[in-house]
Amino acid sequence: MAFNAPDVDFMKARLPAGLFSALLVVVSIGAIIFKGLNFGLDFTGGTLVELHFPQAAVLENVRKDLLDAGYERHQAVHFGSDHDVLVRLPSAETATIGQDIAKALAKDGGEVQLRRVEVVGPQMGDELRDLGGLGLLLSLLGVGVYVAIRFQWKLAVGAVVALAHDPIVTLGAFALFQWDVDFSVLAAVLALIGYSINDTVVVYDRLRENFRKMRRTDRYEISNAALNQTLGRTLMTSGVTLIAVLALLVFGGDTLRGFSITLTIGIIVGTYSSIYVATNCALWLGLDRADLMLPVKDERTAQDSP
Secondary structure (H helix, E strand, O other): OOOOOOOOOHHHHHHHHHHHHHHHHHHHHHHHHHOOOEEOHHHHOEEEEEEEOOOOOOHHHHHHHHHHOOOOOOEEEEEOEEEEEEEEEOOOOOOOHHHHHHHHHOOOOOOOEEEEEEEEOHHHHHHHHHHHHHHHHHHHHHHHHHHHHHOOHHHHHHHHHHHHHHHHHHHHHHHHHOOEEOHHHHHHHHHHHHHHHHHHHHHHHHHHHHHHHOOOOOHHHHHHHHHHHHHHHHHHHHHHHHHHHHHHHHHOOHHHHHHHHHHHHHHHHHHHHHHHHHHHHHHHOOOOHHHHOOOOOOHHHHHHOO
16 A cells, blocks of 8 residues: 655745754854763772672662762763762772772671772873764764765755764753763764764755655755655654664663763654755755756767667
């Protein structure tokens, strides 16, 4: 059974959508500059202590006990099970910090087992942060080159602008609400870039096809047709992925919270940018039928050829 494509006039809202996107980017960049990203131990350095409790550990009580013991800047999350807790501290204050924390958390004679203590130096944290940022920039560059080769440079600019828009807005939310940024967040941002470009390429492919078929149609109507034809696939893919990510957000615990939040924001923003930012940017650069038509072979060359 065939389903007709919807008839949504996306291009009617292209100007408000463009202004809204610009506002989101400006607010996000402002939050990143003035509030800064709250980097976790993976980037800033510090101490990680893994503990095993004889009974299920209540994180609220663990955090309260750590504050009472004088550890003001700390993070405590479950690690694998309710009996295992991961404590992160910004620095290694003493050589016996692991044993000190285990003693501070021992209640009612229950012995808290110290599993491991790891120290990440600040220099290594800086290097990891720089390499993560470099990887993000290289991925954007690679995507731009790929789209330029496969389609056209105006579409490549639109794709790169959309891909830059997505991580900027996502990281802007982390800066605004001061959520922790660790390796899982960086991994989610890189995954988001791949997810978003996949959706953008699908739209661009249909856009190129429509420009070649709908020769007497306005370019905005052609863009609307392409977006409507791919809307069902976009919503289905984004919806199914979002359900899985929301399940991780609800049931994954604190360890996967940053990863899940990043992908949740990224999927929503990425779907929006594929519809408006990528296509809008290419149209503002003057994309028209001539940019996407197949080259016409010279008739005289064709006749002379064997």
